[in-house]
Amino acid sequence: MYFGSDNTGPVLPQVMQALNDANTGYTGSYGADPIMDRVRDKVREIFEAPEAAVYLVATGTAANVLALSCYCPPTHTIFCAPKAHIHVDECNGPEFYTNGAKLTLVGDQDKITPDTLRTAVEGEGNRGVHGPQRGPLSITQATEMGQIYTLSEIAALTEVTKSFGIPVHMDGARFANALVALNASPADMTWRAGVDVLSFGGTKNGCMGVEAVVMFNPDKAWEFELRRKRGAHLFSKHRYLSAQMDAYLTDDLWLTTARQANANMARLADGLRKIDSVSFRFDPQVNMAFVDMPRAVLQRLAAQGAVFHADTPDLSSGAAEDQITTRLVSDWSMSEDNIDRFLTIAAG
Incomplete structure (x- = not known):
């Protein structure tokens, strides 16, 4: 992930x-x-x-x-x-x-x-x-x-x-x-x-x-x-x-891989929209999204091996409900199974 x-x-x-x-x-x-x-x-x-x-x-x-x-x-x-x-x-x-x-x-x-x-x-x-x-x-x-x-x-x-x-x-x-x-x-x-x-x-x-x-x-x-x-x-x-x-x-390999990377982010974004505690800074247009997620969700994801870039360097301390801006990026090779596993963990 x-x-x-x-x-x-x-x-x-x-x-x-x-x-x-x-x-x-x-x-x-x-x-x-x-x-x-x-x-x-x-x-x-x-x-x-x-x-x-x-x-x-x-x-x-x-x-x-x-x-x-x-x-x-x-x-x-x-x-x-x-x-x-x-x-x-x-x-x-x-x-x-x-x-x-x-x-x-x-x-x-x-x-x-x-x-x-x-x-x-x-x-x-x-x-x-x-x-x-x-x-x-x-x-x-x-x-x-x-x-x-x-x-x-x-x-x-x-x-x-x-x-x-x-x-x-x-x-x-x-x-x-x-x-x-x-x-x-x-x-x-x-x-x-x-x-x-x-x-x-x-x-x-x-x-x-x-x-x-x-x-x-x-x-x-x-x-x-x-x-x-x-x-x-x-x-x-x-x-x-x-x-x-x-x-x-x-x-057109360069276009095929770009479409796949974008589609992977669209799948991830569709799933994240179903989680009430998650909100988007911008509607994802390409293979990148900036989302606000509770510290507890990010801690759960990190514990299960998910890799992402959070604005807060230390997720271990602070209130569980703190909303933390997180960058998520997908590439052409990402599997649907990994995307869906990420979503399942995020949903709790």
């Missing part, structure tokens, strides 16, 4: 097989392998972006910080939500890779609104040489709270950025989960809506460790290559990144 993170699940059998298949003979290094040629073609076809520059790295943090560094000089600032991964979970990686650009937090929620964005952008870049200049907007799809930006919401944000001439980065660690939930096309959720560069996630959705950076305008492609090398994220045996992404994109 592992609901702590979709990072904890196994690798897709198709990805493991692709790695094994790639592990023969000799081939070009540093991305000059024929598998990467297929990956590049597949990504361009999926996103309907024949001129897009496509690069692979091993982690989501690398994808985010390297992409952002191409669009944000050290004299500028990156606009993001307070709960964005680049602010909360990347150990000042964006600041490091941009050589000191700051982050400007927009609003107080996980989703940014056009009004809060405009206010934040207007508050920067107006002090001449004394203040940070206006840099890119970074949005997360799906957000760290499991919410989704609709296509119209993305377009409304990019309308603001266009008025200021600043680029847009999308952190898509759970891009596939958001895409299938919206039943949208990859192009409509990115470049058609005004997104300039995407961190396209694979690891959370069944890969061993691979993310793609997709630059819809290839003007920054060479700079990205230089930054990736300088930042020590260019793999010499690159074929093992290529093989993962190739398998992930074959026969």
Whole structure:
């Protein structure tokens, strides 16, 4: 009953097989392998972006910080939500890779609104040489709270950025989960809506460790290559990144696993709604939910081996009826039996 993170699940059998298949003979290094040629073609076809520059790295943090560094000089600032991964979970990686650009937090929620964005952008870049200049907007799809930006919401944000001439980065660690939930096309959720560069996630959705950076305008492609090398994220045996992404994109596997992960959360959420003492912070839209649950329920679940992330580090002390916010995340591999067992224990 592992609901702590979709990072904890196994690798897709198709990805493991692709790695094994790639592990023969000799081939070009540093991305000059024929598998990467297929990956590049597949990504361009999926996103309907024949001129897009496509690069692979091993982690989501690398994808985010390297992409952002191409669009944000050290004299500028990156606009993001307070709960964005680049602010909360990347150990000042964006600041490091941009050589000191700051982050400007927009609003107080996980989703940014056009009004809060405009206010934040207007508050920067107006002090001449004394203040940070206006840099890119970074949005997360799906957000760290499991919410989704609709296509119209993305377009409304990019309308603001266009008025200021600043680029847009999308952190898509759970891009596939958001895409299938919206039943949208990859192009409509990115470049058609005004997104300039995407961190396209694979690891959370069944890969061993691979993310793609997709630059819809290839003007920054060479700079990205230089930054990736300088930042020590260019793999010499690159074929093992290529093989993962190739398998992930074959026969819509990436969409199938995202739908399964979302369906697993929907099954869990349907069961939790039947428990009077449990309430949701947001209606789950993807494979993540934030729920308020009594301490006694969480203690019972933990005692039976359930894994989850509770806001309170110590469940052992405190009133049994205390409501504790808990993050639950499902992945593609989760069995219905484990979901139902979790629900049975939670119901008491």
